[in-house]
Amino acid sequence: MFDLFIYNDIKPGKLRKQFDKTVEQLSRGDFVSAEVKKMRDTGLYRARLDYENRLLFRFGRYNDRTCLLILEIIMNHAYDKSRFLRGSGVDESKLLPVRSQQEVPEGDLVPLTFLNPRNSRFHLLDKVLSFDDRQEEVLSLPLPHIVIGSAGSGKTALTLEKMKSLTGRVLYITLSPFLAENSARLFYSFNYENDKLEIDFLSYREFLETLKIPDGKEVDFRTFESWFARHRQATRLRDAHKTFEEYRGVITGQDITKEYLSFDEYLALGVKQSIFPVRERETVYRLFEKYLLFLKENDFYDVNILTHQWLSYCKPVYDYIVVDEVQDFTNIQLHIILKSLNNPTNFILCGDSNQVVYPNFFSWSHLKSMFYRSGLIENEVKILRANYRNSQTITTLANRLLKIKNARFGSIDKESNYLLTTDTAVKGDAVFIEQVGNAVADLGQKTRQSVKYAVLVLRNEDKAKAREFFKTPLLFSVQELKGLEYENVILYNFISENAAEYNAVCEGVTRDNLLVDELTYARGKDKTDKSHEIYKFYINALYVALTRAVKNVFIVEKSGGHKLLRLLEIAEDAPKRIMKEEISSADDWKMEARRLEMQGKTEQVDAIRKGMLATVKPDWEPMTIEQYRITKEEALNPENFNKKAKDRLFDFALLHNQEVVIRQLAELKYKRAERFETERSSLYRKYYHHYKKDNLQMILPLLNRYGVDYRDQHNFTPLHAAAFAGAVKIAKTLLSHGASPSSLDTFRKTPLQITLEQAFLSSDYARNRLGEIYPLLLTDALKIQTDGFLIKIDPHKVEYLLINLFLVVQPMILQKKSFYEEMAVKIDDLIENLQHFSDAVLPPHRKKRTYMLALLAKHEIESNNPYNKKIFKRISRGNYQLNPDLAILIDGNWVSVVDIFNYRDLSVVELREHALQREVKEMEAFRKKMEKERKNREKWGW
Numbered sequence: 001m002f003d004l005f006i007y008n009d010i011k012p013g014k015l016r017k018q019f020d021k022t023v024e025q026l027s028r029g030d031f032v033s034a035e036v037k038k039m040r041d042t043g044l045y046r047a048r049l050d051y052e053n054r055l056l057f058r059f060g061r062y063n064d065r066t067c068l069l070i071l072e073i074i075m076n077h078a079y080d081k082s083r084f085l086r087g088s089g090v091d092e093s094k095l096l097p098v099r100s101q102q103e104v105p106e107g108d109l110v111p112l113t114f115l116n117p118r119n120s121r122f123h124l125l126d127k128v129l130s131f132d133d134r135q136e137e138v139l140s141l142p143l144p145h146i147v148i149g150s151a152g153s154g155k156t157a158l159t160l161e162k163m164k165s166l167t168g169r170v171l172y173i174t175l176s177p178f179l180a181e182n183s184a185r186l187f188y189s190f191n192y193e194n195d196k197l198e199i200d201f202l203s204y205r206e207f208l209e210t211l212k213i214p215d216g217k218e219v220d221f222r223t224f225e226s227w228f229a230r231h232r233q234a235t236r237l238r239d240a241h242k243t244f245e246e247y248r249g250v251i252t253g254q255d256i257t258k259e260y261l262s263f264d265e266y267l268a269l270g271v272k273q274s275i276f277p278v279r280e281r282e283t284v285y286r287l288f289e290k291y292l293l294f295l296k297e298n299d300f301y302d303v304n305i306l307t308h309q310w311l312s313y314c315k316p317v318y319d320y321i322v323v324d325e326v327q328d329f330t331n332i333q334l335h336i337i338l339k340s341l342n343n344p345t346n347f348i349l350c351g352d353s354n355q356v357v358y359p360n361f362f363s364w365s366h367l368k369s370m371f372y373r374s375g376l377i378e379n380e381v382k383i384l385r386a387n388y389r390n391s392q393t394i395t396t397l398a399n400r401l402l403k404i405k406n407a408r409f410g411s412i413d414k415e416s417n418y419l420l421t422t423d424t425a426v427k428g429d430a431v432f433i434e435q436v437g438n439a440v441a442d443l444g445q446k447t448r449q450s451v452k453y454a455v456l457v458l459r460n461e462d463k464a465k466a467r468e469f470f471k472t473p474l475l476f477s478v479q480e481l482k483g484l485e486y487e488n489v490i491l492y493n494f495i496s497e498n499a500a501e502y503n504a505v506c507e508g509v510t511r512d513n514l515l516v517d518e519l520t521y522a523r524g525k526d527k528t529d530k531s532h533e534i535y536k537f538y539i540n541a542l543y544v545a546l547t548r549a550v551k552n553v554f555i556v557e558k559s560g561g562h563k564l565l566r567l568l569e570i571a572e573d574a575p576k577r578i579m580k581e582e583i584s585s586a587d588d589w590k591m592e593a594r595r596l597e598m599q600g601k602t603e604q605v606d607a608i609r610k611g612m613l614a615t616v617k618p619d620w621e622p623m624t625i626e627q628y629r630i631t632k633e634e635a636l637n638p639e640n641f642n643k644k645a646k647d648r649l650f651d652f653a654l655l656h657n658q659e660v661v662i663r664q665l666a667e668l669k670y671k672r673a674e675r676f677e678t679e680r681s682s683l684y685r686k687y688y689h690h691y692k693k694d695n696l697q698m699i700l701p702l703l704n705r706y707g708v709d710y711r712d713q714h715n716f717t718p719l720h721a722a723a724f725a726g727a728v729k730i731a732k733t734l735l736s737h738g739a740s741p742s743s744l745d746t747f748r749k750t751p752l753q754i755t756l757e758q759a760f761l762s763s764d765y766a767r768n769r770l771g772e773i774y775p776l777l778l779t780d781a782l783k784i785q786t787d788g789f790l791i792k793i794d795p796h797k798v799e800y801l802l803i804n805l806f807l808v809v810q811p812m813i814l815q816k817k818s819f820y821e822e823m824a825v826k827i828d829d830l831i832e833n834l835q836h837f838s839d840a841v842l843p844p845h846r847k848k849r850t851y852m853l854a855l856l857a858k859h860e861i862e863s864n865n866p867y868n869k870k871i872f873k874r875i876s877r878g879n880y881q882l883n884p885d886l887a888i889l890i891d892g893n894w895v896s897v898v899d900i901f902n903y904r905d906l907s908v909v910e911l912r913e914h915a916l917q918r919e920v921k922e923m924e925a926f927r928k929k930m931e932k933e934r935k936n937r938e939k940w941g942w
């Protein structure tokens with residue numbers, strides 16, 4: 001007998017009877033009656049519902065019990081439409097029958113962190129999630145509501161699932177761009193689709209940019225700190241962090257009616273409203289005035305002031321808004337976010353005030369009172385306490401830290417007054433290491449090659465010192481590690497480097513204060529005591545740091561004996577732990593690089609590539625853009641016949657469908673260029689034979705030698721080559737080893753664009769390769785702008801496909817146009833080729849001429865459609881070009897479409913010029929022919 005859980009999105013409808021019957025057979029373990037078969041290489045299994053319909057499922061493991069997870073109903077044998085098998089052709093006759101559980105290999109059982117026995121339905125993000133009763137309760141709450149939860153309690157997971165039940169235009173917003181991107185990725189895991197939803201996953205900065213892209217750069221703490229240092233002597237203000245916090249959370253950000261407080265208003269603030277005592281405020285404010293000048297003169301902006309200025313651009317456009325990590329926002333930021341709601345109560349806020357590490361003045365009670373006043377929220381505040389990330393030891397430590405905080409500063413507010421709970425059986429360990437002898441060097445040595453250890457420092461600036469001992473690429477500041485987790489975390493000199501601050505944190509706290517089982521609700525006694533605001537960065541950063549450790553924490557300090565260590569009950573004199581050196585395999589490191597790359601942690605990814613995956617530099621010269629220009633000049637020089645340059649240019653031009661260049665070569669009597677289409681197969685044979693055959697074994701030696709993102713002679717990475725040839729197996733392996741789907745080739749094409757180009761060119765590729773390879777190559781959301789504001793387009797949207805498609809096929813099409821034709825793409829230029837595209841990429845209804853025409857019209861500059869993204873310029877009826885004013889964010893820079901095509905030597909102007917020259921040449925040839933004919937007639941007397 002199996003415990004059986006069903007994905008909450010499954011609706012059997014008319015198949016209810018068959019569904020129930022098969023589910024019952026499966027739960028009895030009667031695999032023969034259910035006709036269970038294994039889908040190769042996927043860990044997935046299918047059972048039979050009836051003659052034409054199937055049930056897809058997999059096995060899970062929780063607390064030593066095997067369970068069955070029902071994932072999807074597959075109608076009419078259409079495996080290629082399955083969310084989990086998208087695009088892959090499955091031949092039922094080749095599937096392996098499975099008669100009993102004994103035939104299921106251990107590796108096919110997904111390990112599960114938790115299964116709620118009271119709920120047979122599960123949810124799905126990047127993994128199977130069975131919510132506990134409290135989580136389920138929160139999920140079913142009507143809007144608006146506030147979810148408060150400790151680290152690792154599933155706030156993000158829960159709100160993402162909640163979003164799936166909404167309809168209309170939804171904004172998911174958080175301060176960190178990595179979290180926004182990561183949440184989008186979680187949301188769309190396993191090709192999740194929902195036609196009723198139009199979601200924007202935005203970081204706060206992107207949100208502001210969707211209103212209007214500001215000039216200049218946002219001032220960050222580091223810039224502020226070096227500016228502050230220049231004024232330290234004159235002002236006698238010592239603490240840059242505290243001052244920055246006062247500017248970002250008190251003088252600006254708090255009062256939503258103005259950009260910043262006036263001098264008098266600032267002075268008049270009550271003791272609870274500012275971090276500085278009244279006597280220091282004049283100095284603080286005078287420096288603030290200088291700060292404003294500094295911003296102006298150096299093209300920086302302050303995000304709160306900018307937000308206030310941006311209010312006038314903000315219109316109500318969203319039906320629902322989810323604010324994740326709400327504790328990171330200031331009042332004015334929340335105000336503008338919620339101002340974009342159609343109905344002011346359709347929001348969910350979630351966060352954890354113990355994780356505030358950005359400067360602001362956050363408290364739940366303050367936040368709630370903001371909403372109570374406006375009557376928006378009454379009682380809908382729910383607290384999640386169960387922790388799904390950390391071991392017992394880490395949870396205990398985190399709780400001790402919360403108790404210290406509570407004893408020292410009183411309760412921040414009623415809502416944050418709780419401890420974490422956990423059900424985990426994993427014990428974990430907390431190890432103290434004092435920096436004497438070679439203890440730290442030894443720890444550094446033993447862990448540097450392991451993907452299971454991350455080293456954490458308080459601030460970015462502290463990394464240099466940590467690097468002396470820790471050569472691992474996995475070195476992070478606390479802010480960087482938000483949202484991430486590692487089995488082991490090493491905290492480096494958190495306390496010793498900030499001894500005074502952590503001393504102040506422990507002031508007056510005794511062990512007896514920590515003997516409580518729950519936090520008591522009590523305000524700090526002294527209202528003028530601003531210590532919490534001042535020290536919250538230190539204590540919260542330590543809390544975030546600790547809770548990143550799934551199992552063990554290593555606390556490395558220059559010196560021991562700190563009171564905080566005693567209060568945390570970290571055994572300083574525990575017998576020395578004998579550690580074995582841990583070495584992760586190259587594959588593990590590749591996987592880790594990929595994981596970090598997905599989170600945008602480029603610094604660590606580069607360090608992994610350089611340090612752990614060191615490879616040999618190829619001894620050939622890839623065709624970079626500079627090399628291309630030189631080769632082109634050499635090859636097209638009529639004075640000097642350079643066969644080598646011509647060969648190289650021709651191969652490269654054919655690879656990129658640069659027909660104009662190929663024609664120029666043909667004019668110079670370069671034979672291969674005259675019938676270039678017949679040369680394609682030899683191009684494959686010569687360079688990409690193994691890719692065409694999807695033969696992984698043959699390219700592995702190159703990958704091992706040169707690394708996963710090396711450049712071949714055409715400046716293709718292996719992933720570009722796999723996209724070019726449609727090599728699905730190779731692409732999967734490359735991606736799992738950290739290859740980047742965002743890498744650009746010489747003409748700034750992504751692997752995905754190469755795939756679309758190939759599919760457009762070859763019906764065989766479009767039918768047989770595109771379906772499986774396309775979803776693998778999706779990049780982060782596309783960021784575009786036309787009228788000075790950002791539009792972010794998620795990869796699952798049809799506009800994402802359309803822009804990528806046009807970027808490659810527009811020049812292909814225009815190159816073929818005669819001088820008398822419109823230099824634009826007609827629907828007839830497209831529609832026939834699109835018919836061959838796999839349905840998994842472009843479903844049948846989107847291949848229809850009427851749908852495509854409507855889509856082009858919807859997004860053309862002049863269209864009145866409210867969702868118009870101004871992607872196209874209408875040249876004449878039914879004739880479109882990509883909007884030349886459209887700019888795309890490439891490697892952090894805005895690049896206009898015109899520049900992209902210019903860069904490829906394929907601008908519309910240039911193509912028109914070529915068409916004209918072609919026309920003139922053809923006319924000349926025609927004239928010569930006619931002249932010859934006239935002479936012949938004369939000669940023969942006709």
Ligand SMILES: Nc1ncnc2c1ncn2[C@@H]1O[C@H](COP(=O)(O)OP(=O)(O)OP(=O)(O)O)[C@@H](O)[C@H]1O
Pocket residue numbers: 113114129130131132135149150151152153154155156157158352355388389482483
């Ligand atoms: N019911 C559950 N069963 C198993 N895993 C869960 C459950 N709920 C959450 N998780 C997992 O716990 C981890 C933490 O969840 P999530 O990131 O949503 O928490 P969070 O509250 O947003 O954390 P933090 O505030 O620390 O960023 C994730 O890996 C998530 O998938």
